[in-house]
Amino acid sequence: MNLALDFGNTFTKAGLFKENELVEVIRLTDxxxxxxxxxxxxxxxxxVSSVNQSIEDIQSRLNDVAVTILSPDLPLPFKINYKTPQTLGLDRIAAVAGAQGIxxxxxxxxxxTGTCFTYDIIDNKSTYHGGGISPGxxxxxxxxxxxxxxxxxxxFEKDVPLVGQSTKESILSGVVNGAIAEIQEIIRMYSDKFGHLQIIICGGDAKFFENKLKASIFVAPELVLRGLNRILLYNV
Incomplete structure (x- = not known):
C-alpha cells in the first residue's frame, strides 16, 4: 500500500493506492x-507534497515509514522545460504527472480550478513546457x-445570469462568466499552438466547469493524488 499526502492551499488530502489503483481518498482536518x-x-x-506545511513537522510523524518528498529535484517521469524549475508549484508537477499517466x-x-486557476501543458514527447496562473x-x-x-x-453560486440586474448578480456574472470565457479562450490559444490537445480539468470547481465549456473535457478530481503516486512509483 502506498500513501500520497497532498497539503494544498485549501485542503489536505490523503490517497491510498495499491500500485496504480486509487483505493481510498481521505480529507484531513488535522x-x-x-x-x-x-x-x-x-x-x-x-x-508528500506540501505548499503550506513544514516538511520537518510532517516527517516527524512518519519516522518509521519510507518517505519521498516531492520537489523539482526529484526524478520525474517527464522532462521540465521551465526557466525557474525551483519555483514551480508542486501541485502543478503532480497534476502533470497524473495527466501523463492517464x-x-x-x-x-x-x-x-482550485484556489488559483493553473494551466499546464505537457507534450506528446513527455516535455513539460509551463503554463499560466490566474486567480480562482x-x-x-x-x-x-x-x-x-x-x-x-x-x-459562489452555480445559477449565474449573463445580465446582472443587481450588484450581487452583476458580480456573479462578471466573475463566473468571465472565468468561463477565460478558460475557453486559453484552451483555444493552446490548441492553436500545440495542435490536438487532451483537456484535463481538476480542482474544487472542476465539475461546474465541465458542463460550461465547449471543448471536450476529461474531469479528474483526484489528479494531483494520482500524479503523486505515479511519481512515487517512478522513484521506488
Whole structure:
C-alpha cells in the first residue's frame, strides 16, 4: 500500500493506492489524523507534497515509514522545460504527472480550478513546457470586496445570469462568466499552438466547469493524488 499526502492551499488530502489503483481518498482536518492512517493502513511507501506545511513537522510523524518528498529535484517521469524549475508549484508537477499517466504520448493541457486557476501543458514527447496562473473563483470574489469601497463579498453560486440586474448578480456574472470565457479562450490559444490537445480539468470547481465549456473535457478530481503516486512509483 502506498500513501500520497497532498497539503494544498485549501485542503489536505490523503490517497491510498495499491500500485496504480486509487483505493481510498481521505480529507484531513488535522495532522494527528496522519498517525491514524499510518496505524490503520501501514503503508509501505509515502510521498508528500506540501505548499503550506513544514516538511520537518510532517516527517516527524512518519519516522518509521519510507518517505519521498516531492520537489523539482526529484526524478520525474517527464522532462521540465521551465526557466525557474525551483519555483514551480508542486501541485502543478503532480497534476502533470497524473495527466501523463492517464493519457501517455498525448499533448495534455491540465487546468486546475482550485484556489488559483493553473494551466499546464505537457507534450506528446513527455516535455513539460509551463503554463499560466490566474486567480480562482473565490479569490476573484474576495478581491472585488477587499479592494473596493462598496462591493459586497459574494459566495459562489452555480445559477449565474449573463445580465446582472443587481450588484450581487452583476458580480456573479462578471466573475463566473468571465472565468468561463477565460478558460475557453486559453484552451483555444493552446490548441492553436500545440495542435490536438487532451483537456484535463481538476480542482474544487472542476465539475461546474465541465458542463460550461465547449471543448471536450476529461474531469479528474483526484489528479494531483494520482500524479503523486505515479511519481512515487517512478522513484521506488
Amino acid at each position: 495532522q494527528v489524523e496522519i498517525d491514524k492512517i499510518i496505524t490503520d493502513f501501514n503503508p509501505e511507501h509515502v510521498i 493519457f501517455p504520448d498525448t499533448n495534455c493541457l491540465v487546468i486546475d 473563483i473565490s479569490l476573484r470574489f474576495r478581491a472585488l470586496h477587499n479592494f473596493t469601497a462598496n462591493l459586497p463579498l459574494i459566495e
